[in-house]
Amino acid sequence: MADLYLKNLESERRQLWATCRLKGLAKDTPERQRIAAIDEAIAAHKAKKSG
Structure with missing residues (x-):
């Protein structure tokens, strides 16, 4: 069974990373901070999953 929580996090991270690369955002922007949190x-x- 697919781990939907993990897939959702990875999808959001890819989307944010693409936005940051496209706009050339610095490390201290909210988007980059969200990537670090993800x-x-x-x-x-x-x-937790691996034990």
């Missing part, structure tokens, strides 16, 4: 959530979810 990375942490993905890492925590994978660690």
